[in-house]
Amino acid sequence: MKRALFSLMLLATPAMAHDQMAGTLHIIHPSIPLPAGMAKSAAGYVTISNEGDTPEELVGVRSPFAASTTLHTTIFEDDIAKMRPVIGVPIAPGEVVNLEPGGMHVMFMGLTGTVAEGDMIPATLIFRHAGEVAVEFMIDPADGADHSTMDHSGH
Ligand SMILES: [Cu+2]
Structure with a gap:
């Protein structure tokens, strides 16, 4: 219960990281750099921290923010x-996994509307064991990367 109160306090503070617990998973600051217009x-x-003692895996994400939502990894070929796309993101017990730029x-994919910095985008994280967890992605300041021009030929 203390955890829940703490999370609510963070959510009430603008422009700060937010986090929540889902069972033994600590889900920290889901965020989207402001996309170009x-x-x-x-x-x-x-960032997801598995504070339990059983393996977990993030297997999907759903959000009304986009027509389709998938998990990606970034590989480098000739710089x-x-x-x-990846099927899942394993999170071993005691491990902290960062989904981060690069x-x-x-x-x-296929954004359904425009957003502004500070907006909170509802989404569902789908875990193999914990099931569906409702989260909100915070729209952070733009990071300068135009994701839409990156190579997606693997799709
Ligand atoms: Cu991608």
């Missing part, structure tokens, strides 16, 4: 960043 896709990031991320 005409962008058709956007990347989302989150060019290319994104590829690495694994949530890929929102």
Whole structure:
């Protein structure tokens, strides 16, 4: 219960990281750098800490923010960043997994509307064992990367 109160306090503070517990999973600051006005896709990031003693896996994300939402990883070929879909993101007991720029991320394809910095985007994280967890992705300041021009030929 103390945890829940703490999370609520964080959510009530603008422009700060937010976090929540879902069972033994600590989900920290789901966020999306503000997409450019005409962008058709956007990347989302989150840190997930498995504080339990059983393996977990993030297997999907759903959000009304985009027509389709997939998990991506970034690989480098000839110094060019290319994104590829992944089936799941394993999170071992005691492990902290970062979905972050240049690495694994949530890929929102076919954005359904425009957003502004500070907006909270509802989404559902789907875990193999914990099931569906409602979260909100915070729209962070733009990071300058135009995700929509990156190579998606793996799709
Ligand atoms: Cu991507």
